[in-house]
Amino acid sequence: MNILNMNHVRVPRMLAVAAAVSIAVASCATAPQSPEGSAEVRSKLSELQSHPTLANKIPVEMREAEAAVVVAEASVGKDVALGEHRVYMADQMVEIATARAATRDAEDQRAMLGQKRDQARLDARTREADRARREASMAQSEVESARASAASNEAAAVAKSKEMQQQIDALQAEATDRGLVLTLGDVLFATGKSDLKSGGNKTLDKLVTFLNEYPDRNVDIEGHTDDVGSLEMNQTLSQHRADSVKSYLTKNGIKSVRLEAKGLGETQPVADNDTDSARQQNRRVEVIIKNPPSEPTASTN
Amino acid sequence: MPVLKRINRMCRLFVAATLAGAVLLVAGCAGTPMAPTAALNDAELAIQAAEKDEASLHAAAELDDARQKLKLAEQAVVKEDMVLAERLANESTVTARLASARTEATKAVAINQEMSRTAEALIEEMQRAGDRQ
Numbered sequence: 116m117n118i119l120n121m122n123h124v125r126v127p128r129m130l131a132v133a134a135a136v137s138i139a140v141a142s143c144a145t146a147p148q149s150p151e152g153s154a155e156v157r158s159k160l161s162e163l164q165s166h167p168t169l170a171n172k173i174p175v176e177m178r179e180a181e182a183a184v185v186v187a188e189a190s191v192g193k194d195v196a197l198g199e200h201r202v203y204m205a206d207q208m209v210e211i212a213t214a215r216a217a218t219r220d221a222e223d224q225r226a227m228l229g230q231k232r233d234q235a236r237l238d239a240r241t242r243e244a245d246r247a248r249r250e251a252s253m254a255q256s257e258v259e260s261a262r263a264s265a266a267s268n269e270a271a272a273v274a275k276s277k278e279m280q281q282q283i284d285a286l287q288a289e290a291t292d293r294g295l296v297l298t299l300g301d302v303l304f305a306t307g308k309s310d311l312k313s314g315g316n317k318t319l320d321k322l323v324t325f326l327n328e329y330p331d332r333n334v335d336i337e338g339h340t341d342d343v344g345s346l347e348m349n350q351t352l353s354q355h356r357a358d359s360v361k362s363y364l365t366k367n368g369i370k371s372v373r374l375e376a377k378g379l380g381e382t383q384p385v386a387d388n389d390t391d392s393a394r395q396q397n398r399r400v401e402v403i404i405k406n407p408p409s410e411p412t413a414s415t416n
Numbered sequence: 417m418p419v420l421k422r423i424n425r426m427c428r429l430f431v432a433a434t435l436a437g438a439v440l441l442v443a444g445c446a447g448t449p450m451a452p453t454a455a456l457n458d459a460e461l462a463i464q465a466a467e468k469d470e471a472s473l474h475a476a477a478e479l480d481d482a483r484q485k486l487k488l489a490e491q492a493v494v495k496e497d498m499v500l501a502e503r504l505a506n507e508s509t510v511t512a513r514l515a516s517a518r519t520e521a522t523k524a525v526a527i528n529q530e531m532s533r534t535a536e537a538l539i540e541e542m543q544r545a546g547d548r549q
Contacts (some may be wrong), residue, residue, distance in 0.1 A: 200503040207510040221524035228528055232535035239542050286459035 149188040150198025156205045160184050163209065169216035172223070183208040200224070255405065284327050291302040293335075295404040297322060299360065300395075309355035311363055319360070323367040323403060334369075335403040336376040337361050339383055341394035346380055354378025360400050436446035451493045452502035459486045459505045471515040474522040478515035482508045 160180055164170050170177070187205035191198040288295040299318060311319075326332060338360075340352030357376035365371045386393035463482050471479040475477035 161430050196500075196503075200507065203507055204510055207507070211510070211514050211517045212522040214514065217521040218517070218524045221521070221528050224528055225524075225531065226530040228535065232531055232538065235535045235538035235542070239538055240541055 130251050148190060149190055150202055151186045151230035152199070152202040153184070153205070156184055156187055156202055158210075159206070160203065160209045163213055163216065165236050166216075169213075169220060172219040173215045176208075176215045179211040180205070180208040184352040189343075190403055199294070258320070261398060282321070282328065286325060291403075293403050294332075294406045297402040297404065299400040299402060304399040309352060309359045311359055319363055322404075323364060323369060325404070326364070326369050326373070329407075330373075331407040333373045333405050334364070334375070335405060336364075336400045337383075337403065338373060338376070338378045339385075339397060339399050340381045342381045343382070343394065350378050352378070353380045360402065434463045441501070449496060449498045451487075452498055452505055453506035456486070456489060456493070459473045459489065459508035459512065462509045462516075466512045466515040469519045471512075473514040474519040475499035478511055478518060482515060484508075485511060485516070489545045 137270070163180075164177065183201075183205040187198075187201040189201070191201070212397070283295055284294070286297050288297040290296075297318070326334065336357045338355070338357035340349040340353045342349070344352075354376070355378070357378055361374045361376040364374055381388075381397070384397040385399070386396040388394050388397060420455050434466070459482070463486060466475070466482065469523070485504050485508035489501045489508060492501035492504055
């Protein structure tokens with residue numbers, strides 16, 4: 116009952132104390148509240164801290180920003196200006212950390228970009244070198260094949276000219292400026308006749324072979340006589356003899372366009388018509404195998 | 417009159433104490449407070465560094481903020497509000513550093529873009545050369 120008594124006496128005082136305490140508690144509850152804006156800074160920092168690639172790049176700046184945010188979150192009581200100042204500082208620190216992280220990130224990527232660029236350069240050079248090598252080897256093989264074909268051409272030419280020489284030798288032809296001159300002696304023809312004697316045709320057969328072998332060679336056939344008989348008659352006779360050789364050749368498959376027969380009569384003797392043997396030398400048909408226009412020296416070699 | 421005497425003595429003591437307190441207070445306020453020289457210096461240096469980094473090209477707003485805050489800090493020193501002066505000086509410093517950091521980041525990204533452009537140009541060139549073959 117003492118207590119009741121006491122209550123009775125001291126209730127107004129107790130109430131005053133309780134009120135004071137509750138006010139104090141209330142003011143204590145509001146006091147630790149962080150300054151305005153600090154929550155935003157905290158969330159900005161958290162975002163940076165949880166970034167998968169940037170977070171670990173800048174540990175020092177991260178620590179400093181974290182410390183500044185912690186300071187900004189601390190209660191400042193009624194000092195609003197201090198709270199604002201701390202939030203500003205923390206915000207700038209977080210921004211600095213973000214910028215530094217971006218810088219570091221760019222620097223890290225640079226190594227990769229450098230490798231990519233170097234690889235690209237290397238590829239370009241390799242490609243260039245390959246192309247140069249390919250071109251060089253192509254040129255080389257061209258040179259080689261040209262050389263080979265030149266060599267084989269030369270060999271063929273040598274073989275050919277050797278072969279031709281053999282044939283020329285077989286014809287017993289004489290190389291002159293006009294071409295190869297093959298003299299068919301008078302033995303082929305009876306005196307005053309233009310028909311070819313049989314048996315003399317071996318020489319003409321060789322000529323046919325030769326002309327078949329060298330289709331680019333054309334032939335002049337010139338008939339000649341001694342001075343027995345009239346000029347006119349000799350001209351006619353020489354023409355006939357030349358024609359007769361031509362017709363023999365055409366019969367053996369040589370095209371007549373390649374053959375030109377002329378009668379020169381007694382105008383071009385190779386010996387004086389004083390003796391029988393000299394006159395016999397003058398009675399002849401000369402077959403001139405003309406040099407082809409493309410290789411004028413082939414026959415003389 | 418012992419009671420009166422006692423009151424008188426207490427009164428005098430009180431006056432003395434009050435006077436002493438007043439003197440102490442006056443003494444405390446009398447000296448001009450120290451200017452935040454170090455903080456102002458830091459801000460000045462940070463701004464100079466940012467200018468050297470060409471922050472005026474890449475982070476002009478931040479650099480401008482930093483200069484503005486330093487100016488306000490100096491004005492606060494004149495007004496002998498040293499607490500405000502120091503805060504402004506520190507804000508100036510951190511803002512100048514942010515200007516530098518953003519400038520660096522911008523430059524770094526630009527370098528990367530240039531590099532990757534070079535690489536891509538080479539690759540493209542090669543592909544064209546490849547097509548020609």
